[in-house]
Amino acid sequence: ETGVTQTPRHLVMGMTNKKSLKCEQHLGHNAMYWYKQSAKKPLELMFVYNFKEQTENNSVPSRFSPECPNSSHLFLHLHTLQPEDSALYLCASAQDRQGDISPLHFGNGTRLTVT
Amino acid sequence: QKEVEQNSGPLSVPEGAIASLNCTYSDRVSQSFFWYRQYSGKSPELIMSIYSNGDKEDGRFTAQLNKASQYVSLLIRDSQPSDSATYLCAVSSGSARQLTFGSGTQLTVLP
Numbered sequence: 058e059t060g061v062t063q064t065p066r067h068l069v070m071g072m073t074n075k076k077s078l079k080c081e082q083h084l085g086h087n088a089m090y091w092y093k094q095s096a097k098k099p100l101e102l103m104f105v106y107n108f109k110e111q112t113e114n115n116s117v118p119s120r121f122s123p124e125c126p127n128s129s130h131l132f133l134h135l136h137t138l139q140p141e142d143s144a145l146y147l148c149a150s151a152q153d154r155q156g157d158i159s160p161l162h163f164g165n166g167t168r169l170t171v172t
Numbered sequence: 173q174k175e176v177e178q179n180s181g182p183l184s185v186p187e188g189a190i191a192s193l194n195c196t197y198s199d200r201v202s203q204s205f206f207w208y209r210q211y212s213g214k215s216p217e218l219i220m221s222i223y224s225n226g227d228k229e230d231g232r233f234t235a236q237l238n239k240a241s242q243y244v245s246l247l248i249r250d251s252q253p254s255d256s257a258t259y260l261c262a263v264s265s266g267s268a269r270q271l272t273f274g275s276g277t278q279l280t281v282l283p
Contacts (some may be wrong), residue, residue: 090270099176100216100260100273147215158264159270161207163215 060084063148063164070138071172078133078167080148088158089131091123092147094166100147106131107153110162145169178264178274186282191248193277195261198242204264205237207246209257210276216260220246249280 070076082089091103097126103117106125120142122134131148147166152159175198186190193207204223208216222228222244224233234247244263248255258276265272 078212097275099275102272105270114244157203158271160218160221161216161262163217166215 061148061150061162063146063166063167066165067168067170069170069172070135072138072140073134074138075134075136077135078146078148078169080131080133080164082129082131082148082150082162082164084150084162086152086159086162087128088151089125089128089154089163090149091131091133091149092149092163094145094147096144104133105148106120135169138169140171143169176261176272176274178259178261178277180275181278182280184250184278184280184282187251187253189251189281191251191255191279191281193246193248193259193261193279195244195246195263195274196242197244197261197263197272199263199265199272200242200264204271205235205244205264206271207233207244207261208262208273209255210260211257211268248279249256249277253283256280264268 064079088107090105093101102115104123105112120137124132145166148164149161151161177196207220209219210216220235222237225237228235232249236245258278259278261270261274
């Protein structure tokens with residue numbers, strides 16, 4: 058398995074459900090990211106982990122909870138979501154090189170629908 | 173607020189023509205610049221990176237960077253229908269630990 062893999066590819070959940078998105082990278086990178094992509098809007102950075110430490114949290118609601126157990130795995134735990142949270146959630150990885158980063162490599166994304 | 177601006181399009185060009193995509197950014201200390209292509213329903217894929225002023229060519233693609241004008245562009249020569257996609261411009265932040273993306277330009281190459 059190479060690159061960045063995300064599961065599931067599609068997820069439909071009710072507002073009271075709890076679910077988790079999973080991301081795994083096989084590129085040896087030391088930084089991982091969660092992005093949200095809504096229709097007609099730019100990619101929105103949600104969370105950044107460098108060396109397993111969360112370094113950015115761009116005012117994301119607490120109903121989204123990230124977890125990074127090691128440099129290869131990243132999770133996004135979801136609970137009590139709202140319909141406006143329906144979007145494509147993209148995981149990415151990169152190499153943080155002390156003041157600069159390599160290009161991001163994206164996974165295929167999880168298409169989330171909140172009903 | 174660091175911003176990256178792109179013309180959302182849609183931009184239509186005939187097959188074989190040159191497609192020109194433009195991007196401006198607000199953070200003067202940005203160091204790294206990337207162009208991603210995103211097909212409908214797919215994730216973004218990197219097609220070009222550029223780090224210094226001037227032109228960088230890779231096959232049919234040429235990226236151009238002008239840091240003084242805070243401007244980066246992508247030229248696609250001999251455009252093909254398979255080039256039809258949304259093209260995202262991404263710029264590193266001053267802290268260089270994250271990328272800021274533009275909203276993308278939708279390109280359609282007409283057969």
